[in-house]
Amino acid sequence: MLQIQEQVIKENGYTLHLIPNEKFKTINIVAKMKAPLERETITKRALLPYVLQQGTRRYPTRLQLQSALDDLYGAVLSLDGAKKGDFHIISYRLEVANQKFIQQETDIVEKAINLLYEVIFQPNMKGIGFEPTVFAREKETLKEKIAAITDDKLAYANMRLMDEMCVDEAYGLHVHGYKEDLVQLTPENTYHYYEQLLMEDDMDIYIMGDFDSNKMQEFFRASFVRTDSGNNEYEKLENTNTSQNRDLNREPQEVIEKQPIQQAKLHIGYRTNCTYRDETYAALQVFNGIFGGFPSSKLFINVREKNSLAYYAASRIESHKGLLIVFSGITSKDYKKARAIMEQQMTAMKEGKFTEEDMEEAKEQIMNQLLETMDHPQGMMELLYQQVIANRSLSPHELIAQIKATTIEQVIHVASNIQEDTIYLLTGEEDVTNA
Known part of the structure; x- marks a missing residue:
């Protein structure tokens, strides 16, 4: 049985979870942003993973971002949103090669952490909003995803059960958001919400693989600095029986x-x-x-x-x-x-x-x-x-x-x-x- 040694550290506005294990030959990093499920924000949160993985300020296109990942020996990046209880969680996942097993490479993991920081905190923008062309395209992608649920009768039936069962509860909200709410989303108001999310969401970062915990903590202290809003509304929600x-x-x-x-x-x-x-x-x-x-x-x-x-x-x-x-x-x-x-x-x-x-x-x-x-x-x-x-x-x-x-x-x-x-x-x- 795989033994777990999880070290939990409160850092600059987030919680760092270090899980060193020699079994795995890659380093896996997952950042999770958690907030209460709300109708006013669910469609924006559903759209954000689509937009964010299309580029950063330094790598403004998906092709350029993929090239940066390829330069890190084929690192793999993915984003998604999910609901757990009465919370919505956005997950940023990055798997990267371990430099221990690559000769003459000493900073792959550090570069990967910096790239993940860019994906989260430095998205591709134009003016005071997300890049309009990318935003419009990904908005259409989500619209098609929402429409496709009707054709998947198993998923549709489960969604409709939740509609009826949790009609007045946060858990009844659709994890992919709502087509009618998409109409109101613009690059500017969605980016404004994302700025708020980065300030207020509870953030947990998990790192798992064969690494030195002290060095890994140093990497994150140097790269990840986040202002904590001190918002305690989430804590109130956590203390309720959902x-x-x-x-x-x-x-x-x-x-x-x-x-x-x-x-x-x-x-x-x-x-x-x-x-x-x-x-x-x-x-x-x-x-x-x-x-x-x-x-x-x-x-x-x-x-x-x-x-x-x-x-x-x-x-x-x-x-x-x-x-x-x-x-x-x-x-x-x-x-x-x-x-x-x-x-x-x-x-x-x-x-x-x-x-x-x-x-x-x-x-x-x-x-x-x-x-x-x-x-x-x-x-x-x-x-x-x-x-x-x-x-x-x-x-x-x-x-x-x-x-x-x-x-x-x-x-x-x-x-x-x-x-x-x-x-x-x-x-x-x-x-x-x-x-």
Whole structure:
């Protein structure tokens, strides 16, 4: 098992996470900018990764930026945005060769850190905004991305489930933003927001690979200087339980949407009343492993294999929002039967109708999944960042130990707190109310 030695240092307006490890032959750097999810900013934040990776002031075109990356022995840069719980996170990722393994090279990593700084803090501008041609092009790219979700029926059904389930909650916001909000975005107002983001977002920087921690810290102290606004609004949000933002006594709602499609999508959303910050989180992971997380789970076996009512059936948890999502592809006429059998599996979990063998198999699969993720630098850093989002110290190794120690009683206890919230069906034109 890969051992983790994470050194966390508060630096010039950000938190530096040094994770030295001799296993990896490249240096992986990830900078993460975190802010609360808000309708007013989500489309701007969705657009920014597209614009920022097209160039910097010193390398104003994508071709020039790529040439600078190539000069660093083929360094790889990528940016993206994601939502975790009620936060939006922009990630800047850079993988670069380790100069230890290249003769006569002594400053590759330092140059890479400087380049990453340029990407973040010195974007390509014209006047008081982003370069207009690049901005217009990337705005169109995002517009096409938003439109394409309608064609991906699995993604569309999941988005619509969140629309209905989290209608008055930040988590219901679309991670790619909104087409109608794109119209209002200009190079100037988007850059103005980016300046605000650079001042106010919580910033964490992770570095993983074979390096000397003292030297790496010196590189960052010399290159990365950021003014901290002292904004404590995010801290207030971190101290709220994001799984409780709705009426606990609300009856489950059924939403049926019709489109000219062949395969219906049945998605069911549950409130787990448990997140990464809770002591019962490991038991929730085991619960999901037995319930629907793997091909050996109850959903797959009972809905697909035994009753042939689904093309696929599985579940996943949203660790920082406290949601459990069941998703399946079915024939429209089987809607009522498939839903009933899915809900029976939840009842069985609440009643403890699973065996010690089910527990051990689920634990083994979850632990293998975590270990496989930890085998990759990017995966490891994502796991470590879970602690920042949840404001809880629980390392991947500690989580694995807790999963291994989880009892049947703990899983039943977690199951007893899970509440069905929304049933969403995307179906064809036929009537399914009596199916």
